[in-house]
Amino acid sequence: MRFSVLSSILANALSASAGTILWDGRFNDLSSSKDLEKWSWANQVGPYQWYIHGSSSVTAYVNLSPDYKNPADSGSKQGAKITLDNTAYWNGQNMRRTELIPQTSAAINQGKVYYHFSLMRKNTNPPATTREHQIAFFESHFTELKSGLLSGAPGESDSLLRWCVGGQTQWSTDWEADVWHNVAYEIDFSANTVGFWHSTGSDPLTQKVAPISASTSSNGADWHVGVLELPRSGYPDTTEDYYWSGVYIESGSITTNIAGPGAPSDGGSGNSTTSVTVAPPSTTLATSTTKASSATTTSAPATSTTAGSGGCTAAQWAQCGGINFTGCTTCASPYKCNFINDYYSQCY
Template sequence: MRFSPLLFATAARAAILWDGRFNEMSSSSDLNTWSWSNQVGPYQYYIHGSGTVNKYINLSPDYKNPADGGSKQGAKFTLDSTAFWNGQTMRRTELIPQTKAAIASGKVWYHFSIKRSGTNAPSIYREHQICFFESHFTELKSGWISGASGNSDTRLQWFVGGKSQWSVEWAPDVWHNVAYEIDFSANKVSFHHSTGADPLKLTAGPVSASTSSNGADWHLGVLELPVSGRSDSNEDFYFSGTYIESGSLTTSVAGPGGVVANPGSSTLVTSTTKVASSTTKVVSSTSKVTTPTAEPEPQPEPEPVGTLQKWSQCGGQGWTGSGYCVEGTKCVASGDFYSQCL
């Protein structure tokens, strides 16, 4: 068999820092093995409603992009009538990477594919914050954006620092493949996108951003803001091909065919020794971490100066903003990393 030198060189430069493609999970109930005292597996699982895990996250080969050869299954995230976390008025179903890898330094690419169905479609009357960092310097959004004109929006949009940089009509059953290119050193972000089986292309950016992250605050999933007069209904979001890489960008939706990096080691394991075919399980180094680590302690927040509008972030570890919540709202914490004017 002959190998293309160009393809081999590209593979040699790319490295998976964190693999969240659900390949090592038999079902979503495996998420329950993680806790603050037992930090194992590829995901932290704690931002969800009061029900059992299968009310909010389910896994199936039917839930992945068919062109995603690196994943054996995808995930369906659900917002239902119980999906309120920690007493909040916002519905949320989110996962956070469990890893010690350097996913928040240098230049890295955050990959995922997302689609909606015609059944249990996300509301066009509410803002959904999708695949975001706690400082919200880059994220997808769908539905009516709080404070925008009108009362509905049918688009899927990419936001940087609260400003829309790209949008598309969000049609049912169309897979949107995304890579956030984040240069933490230069404080810039770019957006790579395609649909279906098409390779990723640079679609927007680079855009200057306050790329603030401690490496444990990227949320795979969705947060929905409430809107007065709009009743709750079940909403489903589908995710596939979730991983973070460095070195170079994998543009193929089939997934990386190059090198899997072992965090904490300089050894690079070639995919030919770990992946026999596109259906073979990919070994995730992060799923082998069993040593408990202490929960990060919150940092002091700055002295407030100015006014923050409703729904604005108002505190949390790593937040560098300032201000008092506008009259009629108060700053409500949703954990160590994020507080919001509600």
């Protein structure tokens, strides 16, 4: 009995948070999904950029509830249900998309970092097995989850959930209903490698694939928390729901405990918490440079602007122009100031 208690204490200690939270997307600061609509290119507030969605109101595509989170994720107050319906077409594309992008200037694209999330489906409104779905992906698709029949693959359907690197499957499992899949992408942007951690339910994360070589390309504002579905002729749209929990990005040592950073350490009573380090905020907001992307990741054309002579230089990916912008308008060599929209130009 004594050994059992000591083992339990040791296991909890080893799985407690030891990293630094760079960005927290666990929906704890949102009273409802309608809070997402406060974000705009002119008013970049909140934890997420919200612009990749269909023509209906936000509640058609994203809803929040404690019922939508992994019960083991006591660090989250609620989870999100992200939906594709017959209106979920963005920007005139022929692909259904509902996606959230981190709104942060933290260094989530530098050094070694861990991108955490939990994902689940139900038998009600399940993802179609007859179409490819790209889930939790980067603009360059160097790493992502995929489900359904991959585009161009033979056959009628595919029930697997896959982790892919550069489009190649490195790990897979049958995607059963009501099973929470806990995931962490281990990304080393300096070494150009990516590894895969996974567990189900309340089990702690374990490394399933050691880091392998990848083209780890990201501007720090192009990770898509959501889903892009490729079209397939002859297969009509059906409503699909995806459940998300425990979304955050950390540096340092990986948190393997599904309770997550800052979660009660006493089984959820709230009397004590683990120690959590949060990276200090930056004053510069990061904005996606790829407002129009597709399955082949085609970016919106960037228009070059003339940099001013403000006596200072902005680094790569920094803001360099826009309405009411008062910072550096000259980019450090060899970067140029590129127009994104009326409120934002960026060095790259």
